[in-house]
Amino acid sequence: MINVFHDLQILLLNIFFIFTFFFVYLKFIEKKIHQLTNKLLIFLTSGSSIVLCMTFSIQIGPGQLIDMRYVPFIVGAFYGGRRVALLLFLILITYRFGLGGSGFYINLAGSILLLISLWFMIPFFEKTVNLAKRLRYVMEVAFLSALYTGAALSLFYSEIMSIKNLISFITFIYIQVIGIILFVKFIERARNDMALATEIRKLEKLKSVSEVAASISHEVRNPLTVTRGFIQLLSDDNLTNEQKNFYISTSLEELDRAASIITDYLTFATPSLENVEMLELNKELDHIIKTVTPLALMNAVGIEIQKTEAIYIAGEREKLHQCLINLIKNSIEAMPGGGKLMLTLQELNDKVVITVADTGAGMTDEQIERLGTPYFSTKVNGTGLGTMVIFSIVKAMMGEIKVDSEIGKGTCFTILFPTVAPFHSSTEKTVD
Numbered sequence: 445m446i447n448v449f450h451d452l453q454i455l456l457l458n459i460f461f462i463f464t465f466f467f468v469y470l471k472f473i474e475k476k477i478h479q480l481t482n483k484l485l486i487f488l489t490s491g492s493s494i495v496l497c498m499t500f501s502i503q504i505g506p507g508q509l510i511d512m513r514y515v516p517f518i519v520g521a522f523y524g525g526r527r528v529a530l531l532l533f534l535i536l537i538t539y540r541f542g543l544g545g546s547g548f549y550i551n552l553a554g555s556i557l558l559l560i561s562l563w564f565m566i567p568f569f570e571k572t573v574n575l576a577k578r579l580r581y582v583m584e585v586a587f588l589s590a591l592y593t594g595a596a597l598s599l600f601y602s603e604i605m606s607i608k609n610l611i612s613f614i615t616f617i618y619i620q621v622i623g624i625i626l627f628v629k630f631i632e633r634a635r636n637d638m639a640l641a642t643e644i645r646k647l648e649k650l651k652s653v654s655e656v657a658a659s660i661s662h663e664v665r666n667p668l669t670v671t672r673g674f675i676q677l678l679s680d681d682n683l684t685n686e687q688k689n690f691y692i693s694t695s696l697e698e699l700d701r702a703a704s705i706i707t708d709y710l711t712f713a714t715p716s717l718e719n720v721e722m723l724e725l726n727k728e729l730d731h732i733i734k735t736v737t738p739l740a741l742m743n744a745v746g747i748e749i750q751k752t753e754a755i756y757i758a759g760e761r762e763k764l765h766q767c768l769i770n771l772i773k774n775s776i777e778a779m780p781g782g783g784k785l786m787l788t789l790q791e792l793n794d795k796v797v798i799t800v801a802d803t804g805a806g807m808t809d810e811q812i813e814r815l816g817t818p819y820f821s822t823k824v825n826g827t828g829l830g831t832m833v834i835f836s837i838v839k840a841m842m843g844e845i846k847v848d849s850e851i852g853k854g855t856c857f858t859i860l861f862p863t864v865a866p867f868h869s870s871t872e873k874t875v876d
Contacts, residue, residue: 451502455616458512459623461496465489466519466627470634487528490520491535498539502616509543510616514558514589515623521562522569522582523631529566533559554592561588575632579625586624590617664705667698674698719760722864725789725796726751732765733787736772744782745802751789757796757861759841767837770830771800771857778804778855796863801856807849815847 469489493516501511517536521529533555540551562585569581674691677683683691733747740747775785783803790797807815815831838845842862849855 454500454502455512455619457500458497458515461500462493462512462516462519462623462627463630465493465516466631470631470638483524483528486520486524487531490516490524490528490532493520494532494536495539498536498543512620512623514586515620515627517558518562518582518585518589518624519627519631522566522578522585522628525570526563526566529559529562554589557592558585558589561585575629578632579628582624582628583621586621590621664702667702670698671695719762720758721761722756722866723759723761723764724866725755725757725798726753728761728764729768729787729789732768732772735765735769736776739773740776740785743776743779745776745779745785746783747785747787749787749789752791754866755789755791755796756864756866757841758864759861763837764841767834768798768800770834771859774830775800775802775804775855775857778802783854791863794863796861798859798861799856800859801854803854806851806853806855807847808851812847812849 466489469485494513497511497513497516498509501509501513503509513536517529517532520532524532536555537552540555541548565581565585569578572578572581674695678688678691729749729751733749737747772785772787779785779802785803786799786801788797788799788801815835835845838859838861844860846858846860847855848858
């Protein structure tokens, strides 16, 4: 009973070695590598499994060892090809020779017959992508392996093949064949899952592009249609100068709106920074506040700002302005009935912390989760581009953004940028 339990432990340990190596290979290695490197890694994975399985083996007679060595040998040969099969064969017989024992030559003969079988089966395995056919090829080789081993033991070591040993051997062969089939299914399933995940990522990218393109075409078409209509009206000879000026100014406003949408799209598409310089945030915030104050007054929104001593970050001035202006405009528009907007600037743990808090309608957790995704907006006629631009610019400037919100109480955006040490440069710009 003790021997049976010990043998079972050895078999489970062998299976653990094989599973661990192939699991690591599939999860962390086989994603995006060159084909030659892939074959090398299959060789290393299978070869290591063979050595470990032969190190922890079961002795059924003088010089006769059984283990799960043929599982990684067969699986590695099928997925690595003929060259890998030959290299694994050399590892197998070399290590078996080093272990010693009278059964080496019998093992060598069986391994050669198995290698020949694999040599003819591998091309058929590589040409098919059908899982059922691949499993059939693997099963055929697995049973041939069992047949070679059983025949060798019966012919040359019949004295050790007692009823008890025969039952143990048949059980072992059965476990080995099932193990090979399960490992092949495991690898095929893992490969299919990785291929499916890759396709899903591609589809998600295409979906995002199509959603952005749809929003862009819709939003740009509206101002262009309005502009076209007013230009047609300008052909009327009975128009007064006042009407003509109104039509022209409205057309220009709509064209500016279209240009702004395109600019937002380009900023989202290419968020990289071109003209990086050192920015003093107190000055930049003063300029931004002057820009958004008219909009705040129109919406009865009071702006409060808490600044700190001079604090610097590295970034592109225009894109920083675009990011914060978009964010503040969104906060103002979230308070159509008026409210208070609080801007806070401080330094914390070598980070610049910019907080924009409003007293607007707030957002649910689901809405917060979707912020920055294409074509999502809490506004009735929004495209979501403005928020996408905010997230893109913050990421390009090595920052991060956090959102806290509560329905009926308001939303707080927290932006963190790494600080930089101030320096003086003749090329440094100032903002009036």
